[in-house]
Amino acid sequence: MSSPIDRLPNELVCKIAFYASPLINIGPKEFVSLPPWQVGHICRTWRSIVIADQSLWTSLVYSRMLAVDDEVEHLETLHERSGGALLDVAILDLPLWKDDDIDEARHAHPFDATPADAAFIAHSHRWRSLRVYSNSIYNEDAAIFPNILLPVRGRVSQLRRIEMSCEHLFSDAFRSPFNAFREAPALREVVLTKGTEERAPRLNIPLGQLTVYHTCLRVAEVERILRAVRVRIRDLKLEIPDIRSGPPPGPITFAGEGIHFPRLQRLDLRYQENIAGVLTHIRTPALRTLCVGPELWDPPLLDFLHLRPPSLHLTTLILSYYHIHTDGPPQSASVQPYIDVLRALPPTLKTLISMAELDEQHDRSAVFSALTGATPRLTRLALSKSHFDTRVEEEKDENEAEDGADDADGLGDVVPSFLTMLRSRAAFLCKLWIVHHFDHPASLRATSDIARTAMQDPALAQLEVEIHIDVNAEFLVQELTEPA
Template identity: 30%
Template sequence: MSQICEQCGAPLANLRLPTVDFSPSSRDFTSLLASNEVPLDSDLPLIREIISSGQSQVDMLSSQIYNLQVKLNQLLRRRDDVANNVHRHQAILSSIRRIPPELLCGIFLMTLDSNEDAAKNPPWYLGQICRAWRHSALSFPILWSSITVPSVSSGDSGLVSLVEAQLLRSANAPLDVYWRNIKSGINPHLAGVVLAHCSRWRTLCLEETHATPSLHPLNWLGVVRGRLHRLERLETNIASTVGNVIIPDVFLSAPKLHQVYLTDERLLNASPTFSLPWRQITHHRGKFSLQEHRRILEDAPNLVSCTLIFIADGTGFPPGTVITLPSLRSLSLGELRFLLQLTAPMLSELVSLSTPPTSFAILLPFVRSSGCTLTKLVLMRCAICPELIDTLRGLPAITYLLIEASNGGPHSILFDAMTISGSPSDLCLNLSFFAYGHRFRDYARDHLLAMVHSRFPSTSLAVLRIFHDGTANPPGAWARLQPLREQGLDAEYLGRSRAPLLLQHARIV
């Protein structure tokens, strides 16, 4: 087999390399080459001959190199063309062509689930993907089961056609319907198209981003009464004042309705008041007056998780009022004083959105009277005080603890109390997740680090989150945590942009 040129890939037998004459001359000029001596006049003709002969060889070699480069470029282009042709034909044998349509669409559904905005928007862009995938997507009803109904003018027939097409592709799949910017002047044709499929609604979200002072009737929902056979989740996110939204009582006959979220995730908007089948509700989030919350809880004995935000109206519970929620496991409260009227023997997760010093006189008595075992405790806008430490001492089963400090100190008393010393008085020995938030430059960082070092790896602590509003020490101040991270502690320092995500996840139980 002939040898191949490493530069251009051509057989060496086909290359005619020039002969280069490096033979020494009859006169040795080594001494002149290594010094600055002036050559003899008799040597000048010979030196000029060497230069002339060498320059001719340089020109000849340059010409050969140029020709070889031209040939090499041609070979490279030919190789790329052949490689592209091979790659195109390899795609024919790709195993992805043999993926079952169900699995392919399942992967796409996972993508939608990981992106909330994508999940709420019709996936019209699917038409841009390859033909086989497009066919699978168009014939997979679940991909088309999320319907967004925007606020549009009555003459927007193009949008109506798109919604009709999506409903047709969704076949008989349960529908998640997001009704944005609800108002009395809705597009009747578009509303009629969506309302006709109300027997397939699984989720209904009613959103209004602009508050209006006048009454806001949603009478057009009346046609769904008695037809919500699949409805499981109801959401309202309405920027309005109390009493100016009228929702018809059409949900009392929804047999599968278990989740009702009647205010936004940031807990800003007052909840509309309307009739619901509270006895079957298991998950609830609402912003009502104290009396309305009382009425709801008395009618909802099967609640498992709820978030209760209070609208101040100057009223209170009658003396001796006690509401028992035997199935409640997760509770988020705007004010802990509500615990005085509550018994929840199964409660394991408690979130306080405002925790002044007076709150701690309520928390432990509630836990003891209910006989519950708290494992997750979130104290937002929390006062750092001795009463906090006494409360933690009475909650030995805590595994998840998040504290957002509301005052400037003394932070050190908390961290010193939580430092493991091996004594029976050590706090929260089962703690696996600890998060601490602050807005202050002086928050006893050294005491906090000493506490963490005492807990890891000797205790179950596995996750540490420190968050702040962006004005305190930068992440570089936490270099002392690096050895612990290298040992396996999941530790992060969250700034202004990421801290809200942690808080939102923690407070919405």
């Protein structure tokens, strides 16, 4: 008589194996999954079921510091069990299993190919996605990646997505033009994050076929990139971080007429005033989501909103993090561009995410007044907690009493204008997020009181309110802008 564990349906066993697969945490809310090696040890029946399901063996994670015995055999087994299925591949520079021999692996000769490297790239023709992650501060670690990947040139015919997370010295390894992905006919998505202007990775990739492109780039490259991706691109993010050395670059200028993006639905521009010229030189009839930093609010964003063609139906606007100071008279002057943007919001807008950090109480009341009645069909609204706090958290005295009295005293005039704004859009607004970058107890209590007041208002019975605590608003923006 068979045991109950042997009588489970194959589909259920595979589901158990899928959810039991270990996850490797490589950053805030960033994970890669490993195949379910351990599940096969439970019993012979489960082992045969799990091995037979190719979809459970399509995640391949490789590291020079993996510290796994018989690494070549390990990789060959995974390739065999995945059959002909496409693979999602990750290369990391951190140890996955244990800390033994890490220094030996780190100081091994990174320019020398190893048998494990060859086994890892043996099936590169089946790679569907490639993720490269490093947080190393060692040059020799950074040098590992291009030396592993260079041999795959011309052998990534199925590769659709590349994601590189560039910490510290990682991008130095890619400062010379990197040609491994120059011939990648299926490539559609490239996401390069956490780079710097001086260390922006220089990947030779077929830009004209991309639908998603996120990159950190040099000012001089902006027009070339825009013209190269314009035909198919749907999601574009350009970052130009502050220059750490040398004279600052001049403003971006464009030769000839503006650039037309027939399919662009999401545009994200960050960090430098130099990039302001992009908004005035592009045509985006299909644009639905726009994310900009405050350096673009006035006048580029205002001009963009005022001069938008009737065909533009912007549904999501993200005003990324910025600390609006109100030092010096007149105190309200520095927040005026923000208020002007709120008053210019298009009537098609359904989601507004504002990470602006305000200082003075009358500024916050003016912001709520500007929002009252504007873009009436707004259904989702996210505001940083400084829209309610008297001072931004990082400027509060560390020795301030945690009884919340100071916070509560500063909220009296804010709540009425806040509730008036909510009631003005009660017919459509169904979701409100209040975003904390830091979880100061007194500030949280004060924000909770405001949220409770809103939820208890009879006119706002349908409103759902959430308070988010997140040190990195970027992840929250991604969560809030996920398609419904």
